[in-house]
Every structure is written in C-alpha cells, then in structure tokens.
Amino acid sequence: MSTRTKLIAGNWKMNLTSAEGAARVESFIQHAESKEDVDVVVCPPYLALPKLSEILKYSSVKLGAQDVFWLDSGAYTGNVSARQLYEFCVDYCIVGHSERRGRFGVMEVPESTVGYFGETDETINLKIQALFKYGINPIMCVGETLAEREAGKTDEVICAQLAAGLKGVHPAEMHLFVAAYEPVWAIGTGKVCDADEANRVCGMIRTWIAENIEVEAANDVRILYGGSVKPGNAAEIFGTSDIDGALVGGASLKPEDFSAIVSAA
Ligand code: PGA
Numbered sequence: 636m637s638t639r640t641k642l643i644a645g646n647w648k649m650n651l652t653s654a655e656g657a658a659r660v661e662s663f664i665q666h667a668e669s670k671e672d673v674d675v676v677v678c679p680p681y682l683a684l685p686k687l688s689e690i691l692k693y694s695s696v697k698l699g700a701q702d703v704f705w706l707d708s709g710a711y712t713g714n715v716s717a718r719q720l721y722e723f724c725v726d727y728c729i730v731g732h733s734e735r736r737g738r739f740g741v742m743e744v745p746e747s748t749v750g751y752f753g754e755t756d757e758t759i760n761l762k763i764q765a766l767f768k769y770g771i772n773p774i775m776c777v778g779e780t781l782a783e784r785e786a787g788k789t790d791e792v793i794c795a796q797l798a799a800g801l802k803g804v805h806p807a808e809m810h811l812f813v814a815a816y817e818p819v820w821a822i823g824t825g826k827v828c829d830a831d832e833a834n835r836v837c838g839m840i841r842t843w844i845a846e847n848i849e850v851e852a853a854n855d856v857r858i859l860y861g862g863s864v865k866p867g868n869a870a871e872i873f874g875t876s877d878i879d880g881a882l883v884g885g886a887s888l889k890p891e892d893f894s895a896i897v898s899a900a
Contacts, residue, residue: 640673640674641879643673644699644881645887646883649680656686657683660677668694673897676697677697678700699728699729700720700728701728701729702715702728702735703720703762703765703766704762704765705765707765717768721769727813728773730763730766730774731756732776733776736754736755756795759775759800764803774882775814776815776861777793777815781820784820797814797843797844801848806849809848812856813857814837816861817862817882818836818862820862821862827865827868827872828860830875830878838876840858841858858878859880861882864882865896866886866896873900880900
C-alpha cells in the first residue's frame with residue numbers, strides 16, 4: 636500500500652440534474668468528510684457546478700469538472716474554459732476520458748464506448764496546460780482498448796498517450812497532476828481489470844514519469860484506477876503498491892456504494 640493520500644473521484648457523466656446532484660452530495664458528504672485521510676472529489680455535469688460549489692464551499696470534499704476547453708474565452712460555442720471553472724472553485728478536471736477520445740481523430744474505441752467527441756492527444760495536452768495555469772488538478776485518463784490489449788500493445792499505447800499529453804510539462808507543475816489508468820474495455824462493462832495487472836500498469840505509468848519528467852514527481856504523483864470499481868473490488872485494488880485511488884463512474888451515483896468505496900480507501 637502506498638503512502639500517498641488516496642483520492643476517490645466520482646465521475647457522474649451526463650447524469651443527475653443540479654437539484655438531484657445536490658441531494659446526492661448531501662447524502663454522502665458527512666461520511667466523506669469523516670475520512671480525513673482520503674481526498675474525495677465529485678465531478679458533476681457543468682450545470683451542477685454552481686450549486687455544488689455553494690454546498691461544498693467549506694467542505695473537504697472537492698469539486699471537479701468532466702472536461703474543459705483550452706482557451707480562456709472567445710467564439711467557441713458550447714465550450715467552458717478553465718477560467719470559468721476557476722470562478723466556481725473547481726479543483727479537479729477530468730481530461731481525455733475515453734468517452735471523449737478518438738485518438739488522432741481516428742475512432743478506435745468500440746462504438747458502444749463512444750468516440751463522439753474527437754478528443755486528441757494534442758487537445759488533451761492543451762487542456763492540461765490550461766488547467767495548470769489556473770491551479771486546477773487535471774485527472775488525465777489513459778488506457779487501451781480491448782483490441783490493443785489483445786495485440787500486446789497496452790504499454791506502448793499508454794506511453795504514447797503520456798508522452799503526447801504531458802508534452803512540455805514542467806516538473807514543478809506535476810504536483811497538480813493526477814493520472815487515471817482506465818482500460819477502455821473495463822469502463823461501464825462490469826469487467827474489472829485484475830488488481831495485479833492494474834497495479835502493474837500504474838507502476839509502468841510511474842516509471843514513465845520518473846524517466847521522462849522527474850523521479851520526485853513520479854514518487855508523489857497519484858495514479859488512479861478506473862473501470863467498474865465497486866464496493867466489492869475496491870479494497871483489493873487499493874491494497875496494491877501503485878494504485879492511489881479510483882475514478883468511479885456508475886458506482887459514484889449510488890451514495891451508499893460511493894461511501895463504501897471511500898471507506899475502502
Ligand atoms: P465505471 O466508469 O466505473 O462506470 O466503469 C469509470 C469511468 O468512466 O471513469
């Protein structure tokens with residue numbers, strides 16, 4: 636088990652209205668606040684950020700967004716900037732989720748996991764830089780598709796994602812950075828990656844950061860696992876040496892499950 640403070644982030648995706656989200660947070664906030672040794676983050680849809688920002692103003696539970704645009708302002712219909720997230724005290728932001736990625740514009744993910752948004756490694760890099768500018772912690776998702784895993788390309792794919800996403804990043808900025816290993820085939824499918832294998836990949840990500848950015852940054856960086864994390868498998872995942880928490884999708888919508896995952900951490 637690592638000594639880094641565990642981080643549990645709930646990705647609500649396109650679920651819950653602002654009012655429903657407020658009620659969910661009220662139902663687990665006390666439990667989350669009582670776990671002082673775990674950092675808890677909720678990432679609601681944009682429209683719920685103002686209300687949750689009010690509720691979480693004095694809480695140890697932090698607010699996260701699910702995406703960001705890389706410029707501060709301008710004619711970019713439908714986008715939200717880091718500057719605008721900063722106004723609502725957003726501390727974290729998911730970047731490069733596989734539901735938004737289409738690597739280099741090519742839709743490689745299975746249609747069921749949705750490559751609608753054409754996120755590229757280049758836009759991910761721009762988004763990370765924009766978040767650093769406002770002191771917001773990016774949670775950068777990396778992970779392989781089933782086809783890539785079966786072709787033995789898991790490590791190669793993830794290293795390429797890291798190299799492109801972290802291009803030009805200075806070691807001093809890395810204290811804000813969070814990585815999330817999310818094998819595409821394990822997201823929302825109920826197929827969890829074996830804890831030993833997930834830990835091996837997270838260790839590989841840490842080694843990549845040590846070799847390409849800085850050893851100290853690699854030791855301190857938090858690397859989450861994401862993909863069908865539930866109360867029943869959380870303890871095993873968190874008991875490993877290189878996994879520092881979880882990015883939780885489906886189970887984060889159920890307050891009792893989310894609380895149980897926080898307890899497991
Ligand atoms: P899941 O989603 O927990 O529902 O598999 C994880 C994610 O998409 O971040």
